[in-house]
Amino acid sequence: MHGPETKLATAVVPPPRWRVSPQIHGWLLLLPASVLLATFTHFPAVATIIDSFYSTPKGRRAAVLVGADNYQAMLADPVFWRAVSNNIVYAASVIPLTMALALAMALWVNGRIPGRPFLRLSFFTPTVLPMIAVANIWLFFYAPGYGLLDQMLGALGVPTPNWLGDQHTALICLIAVAVWKDAGFFMIFYLAALQQVSPQLAEAAAIEGASRWYFFRRVTFPLLMPTTLFVLINAIINSFRLIDHVVVMTQGGPDNATALLLFYIYEAGFKFWDTAYAATLTVVLLALLAFFALGQFVVLDRRIHYQ
Amino acid sequence: MSQIAVQNVSKAWGATRAVDNVSFEAAAASLLVLLGPSGCGKSTTLRLIAGLEQVSSGRISIGGADVTALPPAQRRIAMVFQSYALFPHLTVAENILFGLRVRKVPAAERTRRLARVAALLGLDALLARKPSQLSGGQQQRVALGRAIIAETPVCLMDEPLSNLDAQLRAEMRREIRTLQQKLGITMVYVTHDQSEAMSMADRVILMRDGKVEQAAAPDEIYARPATIFAAKFIGTPPMNILDTGGGVLLGVRPEDAALGDAGLPVRVQSSEFLGADTVVTCAYGNQSLTARVPGKAAYRAGDAVHAGWRPEHLHFFDAASGVRRDDVDANAATAIGLCFA
Incomplete structure (x- = not known):
């Protein structure tokens, strides 16, 4: 304690007045993130699950425990099933179309072509626009009679349906808007990944006589798999999360033809003020998304080559 | 084939x-x-x-x-x-x-x-x-x-x-x-x-x-390097190129140069021991000349020595174009005091 080294050490580093154990230190570092996560993610999620087993509180009548009644009502609700089937059709079209288009555009603007910066910019522009604005622009495209589509097809003499007013075409119209909006965003990720692939790999393959398609199938696409997984997760989340265009363009109509799950939750919760039923629907949505996320990370992750 | x-x-x-x-x-x-x-x-x-x-x-x-x-x-x-x-x-x-x-x-x-x-x-x-x-x-x-x-x-x-x-x-x-x-x-x-x-x-x-x-x-x-560039690119250390006037540059490989009592008067600048031999860098006027000497040479910076070589080890290059010249007679170089065996 009184050796010369100790004196030297105390001269350089003054001893701390109070000590914190490493465990407490670690927890303190985690505190800000855990407070935010608990307040805005974990607590609402748990509260939603609890609420789904209670009735909706109304006026002077507090919520009462109703067990699985809300779930039984949901299973018997034809609009719920319509929303689920709509969302499945919507996701099953939007996700592959967006990803395929994003990859195709990325491959195109990755090559040596004239006007490349302009092309990249124009592909990316829809991403920058707010969905509300996009929906309004497309509302004009689809407008019956004077809309862009009708004017173009009308000039060719093709009979046109009432795009957003017809049960058979309304959902397809929304799918087109979603693909147009997201493809450019996902293209950026594919483009970044493509530029990580050494051009010498293509040259080595060319010397071996591999066609462009063969090279894409055996080399480029496998090397893009980490990006594909990332894009896939985001595309799935978007297909359940983004409903601005439904609100602006169709309000779920005609006859629930474009009601997506989240839009139905919004209607139940904030239009009909049936918060318990909205909570029940939300639990279904959460379970669906958790199932997809789990599947992706557990199954796909093992088959992907990470650099 | x-x-x-x-x-x-x-x-x-x-x-x-x-x-x-x-x-x-x-x-x-x-x-x-x-x-x-x-x-x-x-x-x-x-x-x-x-x-x-x-x-x-x-x-x-x-x-x-x-x-x-x-x-x-x-x-x-x-x-x-x-x-x-x-x-x-x-x-x-x-x-x-x-x-x-x-x-x-x-x-x-x-x-x-x-x-x-x-x-x-x-x-x-x-x-x-x-x-x-x-x-x-x-x-x-x-x-x-x-x-x-x-x-x-x-x-x-x-x-x-x-x-x-x-x-x-x-x-x-x-x-x-x-x-x-x-x-x-x-x-x-x-x-x-x-x-x-x-x-x-x-x-x-x-x-x-x-x-x-x-x-x-x-x-x-x-x-027989065809140009000064070739002479300097091949061999380590590269060939010495000395300007002795007269429009002709003189080239000699470090391994062909010997340090001794006769030849060009040079001053040792540094020496680098490589194991089998030593590379000695010398100054000849404001030009630099390296010699590869077998074993560990005991030269120190500032030593005054002489650098010599045999006439057949000399290469001649045109000062203007850098191209090899075989028409220069090595014996003529000997005559003007540039060669010492």
Whole structure:
């Protein structure tokens, strides 16, 4: 304690007045993130699950425990099933179309072509626009009679349906808007990944006589798999999360033809003020998304080559 | 047999001519080295032979057939890249077999050839690994394996050893040369390392600024460098070039210069002991002269000594053009006091 080294050490580093154990230190570092996560993610999620087993509180009548009644009502609700089937059709079209288009555009603007910066910019522009604005622009495209589509097809003499007013075409119209909006965003990720692939790999393959398609199938696409997984997760989340265009363009109509799950939750919760039923629907949505996320990370992750 | 002929080939990007009217031939089953400093056009020349770039003018033929307009796959060549260009997601075996799969070689044939190549390169134990699990030397071997399994008569190599450490480089150098001779491949090998060129080549094409500076066998390029550039590029340390006036520059290799009591009066500046010999750097007026002296020489900075050499070891170059001059008589140099045995 009184050796010369100790004196030297105390001269350089003054001893701390109070000590914190490493465990407490670690927890303190985690505190800000855990407070935010608990307040805005974990607590609402748990509260939603609890609420789904209670009735909706109304006026002077507090919520009462109703067990699985809300779930039984949901299973018997034809609009719920319509929303689920709509969302499945919507996701099953939007996700592959967006990803395929994003990859195709990325491959195109990755090559040596004239006007490349302009092309990249124009592909990316829809991403920058707010969905509300996009929906309004497309509302004009689809407008019956004077809309862009009708004017173009009308000039060719093709009979046109009432795009957003017809049960058979309304959902397809929304799918087109979603693909147009997201493809450019996902293209950026594919483009970044493509530029990580050494051009010498293509040259080595060319010397071996591999066609462009063969090279894409055996080399480029496998090397893009980490990006594909990332894009896939985001595309799935978007297909359940983004409903601005439904609100602006169709309000779920005609006859629930474009009601997506989240839009139905919004209607139940904030239009009909049936918060318990909205909570029940939300639990279904959460379970669906958790199932997809789990599947992706557990199954796909093992088959992907990470650099 | 497959000899390679490059005739008046140029490659220009806009106003810059990366390769400028280059001609040379590689005899069948020989190893030709394209040597030069970075940016001299040697790699571009190789890529033109491979068909990865298109010539601006000129003609390239392989095995007597004009391949100038053919795509790489139809030129019957294999190539090893500086970065190895291994497919990172495929195993060693799949990397080596890539070309055979493209060409739909039957499975039995594939297995037979893979076994042969793996044994030849000592890759048997590594076939199931990914490139990222291999050392630099092992990756180099895989790249070699992918080139030789194709059994093409021509193999092109673009600085294949530049990413390896010195010891491994010397080892691979011998191995590649042995392989080339054993399999009778016509090989074009690009490097900036003159010792690699000297030790491996049957013939060296020394390039500078897109042009051929000298094309000769290694011993000839060393013994009779055609220009000052060639003289200085080949040999370590490089040849001494002394300006003694009269429009002629005088060249002498450090290993031909002896330090003693007779000759040019010089002053020792520094000495570098290398084990078998010592490289002594001296000042002659404001010019610098190096001598390679056997063993450990006991010179210290500031010592006054004399540097001498035999007349047959002198090289003469034109001061204006830098071109070798054989018309200068070494005895005349002796007469004016520049040669001392």
